[in-house]
Amino acid sequence: MISLRGVTKLYGTVIGVNDVSVDLGAGAYGLLGPNGAGKTTFLGLVTGQLRPSMGKVRVFGERPFFNPRVLRRIGLCPASDITERAMSARDWVRYLVRLSGFTPAAAALRADRTLEQVGLGEAARRPLSTLSKGMRQRAKLAGAIAHDPDLLVLDEPFDGLDPVARHELVSLVRRWARSRSLLVASHLLHEVEALDAGLAVILGGRLVASGTVEEVRRLIDTLPSEVRVVCDAPRRLAEMACASPEADAVRFVGTDTFVVDTRAPVALAERIGAAASAEGILVRELVPGDRSLEGIFGRLVQIHRGEAS
């Protein structure tokens, strides 16, 4: 469905995506990466908004840029909010469907049907300015799917939504993805996980990992990390930490601090905490390594570049 071969996109001297090669068959995929990683550029290339500076992009076997055949089969829900606040959701969706080449009557039917599907049937005639952020997101989704695309592309669809609205939107998208293909860009792993989608992890414009959620999780779990401990008896506590199977190596930093290299930082931190409590050692700091998504991405890109094992 989507194929990128050695694709690089430059904005002057700034790199949007860097030498990306990936094949995504029909199905649901999450494009995961921190803000500024190149996700929107990736989506821009797939949806024919941008031309690659180098390499080839193919969607449904064809070049998407300036290609109505491909564009007809794509629905895009961009990250930006709808700013046509005076317009109703119904008029907005009708406008987009008409732009896809349908008659005004067909556009009206499709807009009503789709707004009903996304749960905006009753609010469809209200101005967008009076709708909540979650409702506007659903209106945006309706605009992206009302022309029946084969591939739905969503850019940060859950940003700024409260948990209830997020849950509703996830259910909607999951339902839609049962019969069509889906590509969702997000910087939150659990959002993509909730969609049962395959993963492609992007950082600094580079594709650093791809596979199923389990495969990427496994990879994340095996990444080397560390636990930093500040206490009043570092040598005694380090000795106990060394005895645990999670510890790979220990080094001392100053007189009251030691750092343990590990691949299971959370389990090791719990073990060290329990040992300190049992021995009556005062622990002032117990910090498992950076397992935030940015931290994990950082490690992934190091592995990708061959700077870490």
Add this chain to the structure above:
Amino acid sequence: MTTPPVDIPDADRRAPLPALASIAAVAGFQLARLLTPPRLALAAIGIVFPTAVLAAAVNGIGTSIEPRLGIPMLYLLIPEMVCMLGLLVTMSPLVADELERGTWVHVAVRPGGRRGLLLGTWLAAVIWSGAVALAALALAILSDCIEGGARVAGTFAVLILLSCMGRAALFALPAVIVPKRALVASVGVALVIEYLAGLIPAVVNQFTVSLRLRTLLVAWTGLRRDIPAEFQLLVDINRPWYQVSAVLVLTAVFLAIAWAILEWRQFPPSDES
């Protein structure tokens, strides 16, 4: 034996001419966007201003303005000034507005969306500016400030239409080339191309709308014989049908160039709000 007609569900009906359908959709959308109090106030000023100027002149001289002076005044006030200002505010933000409002990506991802945006906005600009200019013309004629003004109403209506068509297409160029500076660039284009190059009696003025409109004005209102010899160089010698065709050709060429540029343009995500 004939094949029974295929029953297409209503919701699946595609417009017979999708290109025209998207142009009409964008034109309707843009006209709806123009119906805001500030834009309507601006339109009202555009409608009243020419009559106010003519009335002030009548007040000064104490009688209706004679056609030799009144017709050129009316021409400068309506097909030139009112049309030009109307087109500047409707056509220049062609791309910039979409980028600022975050609607560009919604339009650009539709098949033929960019073309629809260009031609639909052009159509909306022509309708809006043309309607304002025609209303201004009607008011000016009804005010009876110019002697026999009603006799040139038809001529002015055509000049207004041609002015709007040609100049909206001309302003599409800066709008797609430098979207974020389109208004300033369009004013520059108007001054340099339409008013400076348009007044140079050389090949360069053949590519301006203003030469064609001036020529049509003097040909259709009988002013040609009143023009002093040294000003004859400021109008073309060809017949009116040639001038009308030239405006239509220039319009088509400007729009084709703007379309080619717009289809090829990319806007990085940072350009969108």
